[in-house]
Amino acid sequence: MPVADPAQESADLDARLMRLRAALPDLKGVTLTTRSGLLLAAAVDDGGDADVLAALGADLLASSEAVARGLAGGEPREATVRGPGRHVIVLAVGEAAALVALTDALTPSASVLPDLREAARELAEALAG
Numbered sequence: 001m002p003v004a005d006p007a008q009e010s011a012d013l014d015a016r017l018m019r020l021r022a023a024l025p026d027l028k029g030v031t032l033t034t035r036s037g038l039l040l041a042a043a044v045d046d047g048g049d050a051d052v053l054a055a056l057g058a059d060l061l062a063s064s065e066a067v068a069r070g071l072a073g074g075e076p077r078e079a080t081v082r083g084p085g086r087h088v089i090v091l092a093v094g095e096a097a098a099l100v101a102l103t104d105a106l107t108p109s110a111s112v113l114p115d116l117r118e119a120a121r122e123l124a125e126a127l128a129g
Contacts, residue, residue, distance in 0.1 A: 013041035016126070020119050026107040028086070031100045032093065032123060033058045040097065048102075057090045057100025064090070078117075080109055091116055094124035 017030050021043045029044030033054035042050035064079035078091040082105065089101045089109060099120045103112060 010041060013123070013126070014043065016119070016123065017041050017043035020115070024112050024115055026103050026112060027101055028104060029053055029102040031057065033098050033100060035062065035096055035098060044102075053088075053100055053102060057088060058098050060088065060100075061090045061092065061098045078113075082109075089113070089116060091120040093120045094127055097123065097127055099123060 013032055017032060020030055021027050029048045029050065030042070031039060031044070031050050031054040032041040033039055035058055037055035037058035039051050039054040042054070044050045044053065060079050060081060061076070064076040068074055068076040076092070078089065080090075081088045085105050087103045087105060087107065087109060089103070089112070091099045091101075093099050099116060101112065101116055103109075
């Protein structure tokens with residue numbers, strides 16, 4: 001059985017995120033992060049800080065999990081924060097990762113969520129196998 005090359009896996013994840021950005025031009029940035037905030041892959045606009053987006057997105061998902069367990073009785077699949085200029089959308093990617101997307105405030109979340117959900121599902125499969 002061949003041993004996975006970590007550099008190749010990282011490049012594959014980066015390529016997946018670049019294809020996602022190409023398919024969704026409203027995304028200003030997208031990262032794949034561990035639940036602890038470690039950046040695994042990124043495709044962000046020039047000048048964007050992928051590490052910050054990854055870390056804050058992981059923190060948002062962790063905070064959402066605490067709220068969901070305490071009030072909603074389960075695990076969240078996603079969380080959205082709408083700011084005056086940008087929106088951050090975080091989706092669980094399996095048990096160990098998160099997909100973090102950044103859009104401008106004029107982009108309706110509903111216009112990108114179906115594709116982000118599909119990407120999260122595909123990334124979970126890729127990370128699992």
